[in-house]
Amino acid sequence: MPDSKRYLHLEAIKRISRLDLRAKHVVEGFLSGMHRSPFFGQSIEFRQHREYAPGDDLRHVDWKVWARQDRLTIKQYEEDTNMRVNLLVDVSNSMKYGRGVFNKFDYAATLATSLAWLVLKQQDAVGCMTFDESVCSRTPTSSKKMQLNKIVQTLESASPKRKTDLSSIFSDAAETFPRRGIMIVISDLFGDVQSTLKGLRLLRQRGHDVLVLHVLDEDELEFPFSGSSRFSDLESDTKLNCNPKALRDGYLEAINEFLAEVRRGCARASIDYAMVRTTDPMDAALAQFLSRRMARK
Known part of the structure; x- marks a missing residue:
């Protein structure tokens, strides 16, 4: 594992406006502390x-x-030595949330591009699918030099605006990418948990290796609000005026139950799962997730 002092500060990454250069910066920071290339394995x-x-x-x-x-x-x-990796990136409205350096979508897009950069560096093939309640865009799997540019264009043109329907998306992905490979889901996973897990299990049943990067904002995990507040649901028209302190204990109980249910469901289906906060250094998030994965291979 890289030394913690070598992790890149999010503020420094944010200053790099181009997504491809930002990803290259993240991956180089990640690789600097690795002792061997983080191959995903063979297909x-x-x-x-x-x-x-x-x-x-x-x-x-x-x-x-x-x-x-x-x-x-x-x-x-x-x-088949040419591994096929497909990135499934959530671009639903809830991904717009964030009060830190990055909102969830910016963080997810940078992680996705970093993974694409890493896969192509290994001379393997990568594709990308963005989604909300339906598929927004598809970039077919390829290992060609221009593939990173295509994925960057896909992610930079995404505009989170609708709600999520994860179960139907994973069913669509199973049909879109019939050849066995790795499916990397990058999402906040907000929606019906059982439907989400059903969709993830379908990908496993089709023979895919499934990885989940569960991206959440610090506010969603800690609920630090105080004073009279008005909350708006980003995926509906629902609004709530309340005193956050009165809701905090119930909210934290609900979010922890949600996280535990997702973790258990992924573990039972042999799905690699990691929850990442938008305050986590991106190279650290990649290092911790992929190092654990390599240790199991």
Whole structure:
């Protein structure tokens, strides 16, 4: 892991206006403390079936074939060294929130571009899909030199304005990217938790490796407000006039329950999950997340 003193300050990153240069700055800061290249791993493609033989690993038995034909077969796979990584970036209205250096969308877009830069540096393929309640844009997966520019253009042209429907988005992504690869979801995950987890499980069932970067603002986690306030729901017309101190305990209980439910659901589905705050140095967030992932490989 990089020394904490080497992490880049968010204010310094914010001063770099171009998203591609900002991402390059983040990734170079991240790589400076890594001892080896953070490869995501190789892609695995199904090739064929063969008859089961005593001693074969039961994890590779195709139980669907057994149920239909009453015979044991083993699924065989082949490795594809060109890993396909697809970034699913939330551009719904709630992502506009933020009182710090970055709002959630700016932070998410910079993380997404940094990951794209990193994947392309490894000569692997990366694509991007932005979404709110429907798919807003798609950048097909590619490892070509101009791919980073295409992803940057996609993210820079995004304008958060609608609500989120994560379940339908993940279903759409499963159809859009049928070849197995890595799906990296970057979102605040606000919406019905069970529907969200159902969508994430669908991606896993289709054979994808799923990573979730759960981006939240410090205010959403700490609820530091005081005095008479008016709160507006960014994804509806709902407004609430209240004394925040009277709501704080109930709010914190609800947000912690929400986070715990998301973590448990991801763990049960073998989905890599990390919650990141928009106050976290971006190179630190990448280092901590990908270092844990490398340690498990």
